[in-house]
Amino acid sequence: MHKIKWSESIWFSDIDDTLIDTAGTTLEASEGIRKVFAARFDNETAQKIQDHFNDIFRTMLADLRNKSDEDWSKSNVKKEVFENLWEQVENYQQEIKHQYGAVKKFSREVFIKICADKAGITVTPEAVNEAADAYWMTLSQKTKFFPGVLDLIKEIKKHGRPICLVTSSDARLKLKTNGQFEYIPRYSEDFKRERIQLLRERGIDFNVISIGDPEDKPCLDFFEKGIKAAEADLNMPINLSNAIMIGDSYGADLQTPKEKMGFGLAVLYQHGKENTEVIDEHQINTGNLFEVTRLLV
Secondary structure (H helix, E strand, O other): OOOOOHHHOEEEEOOEOOOEOHHHHHHHHHHHHHHHHHHHOOHHHHHHHHHHHHHHHHHHHHHHHOOOHHHHHHOOOOHHHHHHHHHHHHHOOHHHHHHHOOOOOOOHHHHHHHHHHHHOOOOOHHHHHHHHHHHHHHHHHOOOEOOOHHHHHHHHHHOOOOEEEEEEOOOOEEEOOOOOEEEOHHHHHHHHHHHHHHHHHHOOOOOEEEEEOOOOOOOHHHHHHHHHHHHHHHOOOOOHHHEEEEEOOHHHHHHHHHHHOOOOEEEEEOOOOOOOEEEEOOEEEEOOHHHHHHHOO
């Protein structure tokens, strides 16, 4: 494998479903949504909203992780279900797509509005925002780290090396009176930054954070933004052959750094994977992120 010296290593990492179990925690976090709708409507409606929200999340997650038709055939989510859902997600973000060239895939506000539509209820922008706030607050309180994460962070810091967190936007959108959603990058970024700062109290001692607002992965601009943030923090240019990128999705987190930017090592975290697999001289797949430390010299 390509060898990287500890003394020259620069660490970049995704956060959600790489360092922390966001997908696993979303079931608990959706309880916040249920409580908001129970207070505003009734318990039966609130339960329908919560159940459908979790179905939507699982469907969108399947698209993130399925790379081929074969993957979809093995998945417990049908591709046509995702395609129908994706059409709804796009329809609510036509103005955003026109302004920014793309929609925000994982906006919980959009998911909540779609759930309300299916339940046959009319929701105000305030209700959508309150439910999304309750979701993210609950998720932050319930955060769980994956195996080896805290040990990895301690080891990196023991060697005095920098860590840059590069993370997608939480896609905090606002429902407008015309039924479309509005995206204000700074508004969305501020929410994400506040959520991630809480990780410091839990042991994630990072140097700098770069958030995908408005740039988002897998676009080159997203990763270049992270590199510029790290270089500004270090006050020096980075040799990307000494850079390590960690993520849970090859297409979203690793493909651009590895194939287009020349990162020295790409680490694919796969929850539940029992062994560490060497893919090629610049990539490993692992279920325990501490294993990465054994590759440095």
